Amino acid sequence: LEPYFEKIMKLQLALDLVDINGAKSILDEINDIIDIVEIGTPFIIKEGVRAIADIKQAYPFLEVLADVKIMDAGDHEARLVYDAGADIVTVLGAAANVTIQNVTKVARDYQKKVMVDMIAVEHIEQRAMQIDKMGVDYICVHTASDVQSQGKNPLEELKHLHAVLQNAKSAVAGGITPEMLQSIIPYQPEIVIVGSAITARQNKRKATIEFKKVMR
Amino acid sequence: LEPYFEKIMKLQLALDLVDINGAKSILDEINDIIDIVEIGTPFIIKEGVRAIADIKQAYPFLEVLADVKIMDAGDHEARLVYDAGADIVTVLGAAANVTIQNVTKVARDYQKKVMVDMIAVEHIEQRAMQIDKMGVDYICVHTASDVQSQGKNPLEELKHLHAVLQNAKSAVAGGITPEMLQSIIPYQPEIVIVGSAITARQNKRKATIEFKKVMR
Numbered sequence: 001l002e003p004y005f006e007k008i009m010k011l012q013l014a015l016d017l018v019d020i021n022g023a024k025s026i027l028d029e030i031n032d033i034i035d036i037v038e039i040g041t042p043f044i045i046k047e048g049v050r051a052i053a054d055i056k057q058a059y060p061f062l063e064v065l066a067d068v069k070i071m072d073a074g075d076h077e078a079r080l081v082y083d084a085g086a087d088i089v090t091v092l093g094a095a096a097n098v099t100i101q102n103v104t105k106v107a108r109d110y111q112k113k114v115m116v117d118m119i120a121v122e123h124i125e126q127r128a129m130q131i132d133k134m135g136v137d138y139i140c141v142h143t144a145s146d147v148q149s150q151g152k153n154p155l156e157e158l159k160h161l162h163a164v165l166q167n168a169k170s171a172v173a174g175g176i177t178p179e180m181l182q183s184i185i186p187y188q189p190e191i192v193i194v195g196s197a198i199t200a201r202q203n204k205r206k207a208t209i210e211f212k213k214v215m216r
Numbered sequence: 217l218e219p220y221f222e223k224i225m226k227l228q229l230a231l232d233l234v235d236i237n238g239a240k241s242i243l244d245e246i247n248d249i250i251d252i253v254e255i256g257t258p259f260i261i262k263e264g265v266r267a268i269a270d271i272k273q274a275y276p277f278l279e280v281l282a283d284v285k286i287m288d289a290g291d292h293e294a295r296l297v298y299d300a301g302a303d304i305v306t307v308l309g310a311a312a313n314v315t316i317q318n319v320t321k322v323a324r325d326y327q328k329k330v331m332v333d334m335i336a337v338e339h340i341e342q343r344a345m346q347i348d349k350m351g352v353d354y355i356c357v358h359t360a361s362d363v364q365s366q367g368k369n370p371l372e373e374l375k376h377l378h379a380v381l382q383n384a385k386s387a388v389a390g391g392i393t394p395e396m397l398q399s400i401i402p403y404q405p406e407i408v409i410v411g412s413a414i415t416a417r418q419n420k421r422k423a424t425i426e427f428k429k430v431m432r
Contacts, residue, residue, distance in 0.1 A: 017292065045284055068261055069287050071308065071335055072360040076233065077258050092287065093351030094310040096336050099362040119287055121311050143286040146315040184383050 009215050012065060014195035016040030020054050025058055026199060030208045033072050036063040036191065044068060049084035056085035063087040067116055071095050074102030082110045093118040093127055104135055106212055113137040115171060119144050124160045138191060143174030155183055162187045178210045225431050228281060230360030230411035232256030236263055236270050242415060243275055246424045252279040260284060265300035272301035279303045285333055287311045290318030298326045309334040309343055320351055329353040331387060335360050340376045348384050354407060355381065371399055378403045394426045
């Protein structure tokens with residue numbers, strides 16, 4: 001009847017507009033009710049890999065995703081962030097196949113995980129089918145924040161992804177609110193990624209609990 | 217007869233596999249014979265924006281390019297690296313138009329420059345024509361290091377780019393050697409980007425001078 005009740009969905013908190021102290025101040029409020037903490041791209045640009053190391057050390061029970069959006073040098077860049085303590089690394093769906101394959105090889109070596117970010121990929125089904133054969137752990141549909149302001153959200157892309165995935169698990173990101181999550185639930189993504197709908201709220205714990213309530 | 221003799225081509229040194237001390241040790245050898253120093257993607261992942269700030273402070277007469285390969289949050293990420301002292305920021309050709317436009321707006325605000333990295337873009341001519349209308353400063357054809365190992369180089373893509381550019385200036389990157397530069401010269405790119413052909417050499421000054429000789 002409601003098969004998704006069986007499924008444990010993970011909540012990933014994306015930390016973008018922070019430095020290390022700002023990240024800790026948010027995590028101190030809600031580390032016990034999220035599953036994965038994302039060191040967002042601008043956060044890594046600001047602080048470098050020490051952001052990954054510091055957050056992993058402070059919250060070792062959380063999975064840490066390093067959103068480096070690898071586009072080249074797959075082997076080297078994946079090692080950099082895994083060595084710093086990341087559990088999951090992101091590579092772009094727009095990258096060359098060999099780059100995604102190189103990142104995946106390193107992930108298997110390290111017994112860690114790789115997420116392919118499909119941001120700005122035009123033909124989601126076609127590209128997801130190719131990538132799904134490469135042994136990646138997650139494929140993430142992701143509406144760019146720059147594109148959200150044009151009124152787009154990731155639900156349509158999630159439907160397309162859901163229709164073709166055979167091996168990888170799905171993730172979804174891009175301006176997700178508790179209301180939007182209601183429509184997302186039937187497609188059972190493994191990971192739901194939330195950023196400003198929690199981080200920009202005054203009461204971050206309350207905002208997180210609103211998502212958790214929809215997830216179960 | 218040889219119109220490119222009129223043109224001043226710039227040499228950009230890409231620093232990828234270094235930390236701040238390693239970068240300075242290379243730059244101390246050759247800062248007087250390069251034009252632009254690139255803080256490469258893995259260098260920024262490692263050190264964050266302090267890499268940009270430290271290198272700009274140590275060599276204020278060099279242009280500093282921050283190779284952050286922006287894919288989203290164009291406004292915020294461009295400001296981050298310009299505020300740290302970068303003169304040029306990179307955004308991906310694979311990014312959404314609005315992201316490239318947002319980066320370009322910030323570049324104009326700051327009176328700084330933006331380079332669009334066409335890495336992994338399939339239809340170079342078609343995409344370059346679109347991007348060329350957006351008022352960006354440079355469009356760079358770039359063979360990914362992961363793809364170079366499959367025997368590819370950026371010369372063919374440079375020909376395609378050269379054929380369509382009306383406004384932006386061109387740049388070229390991806391495993392360039394002095395020999396390859398001979399074939400590149402007729403297409404008169406504004407910027408030639410060299411990495412390991414200098415940084416992996418024992419005598420980096422000699423290696424740099426080999427490129428400079430081909431450039432004039």
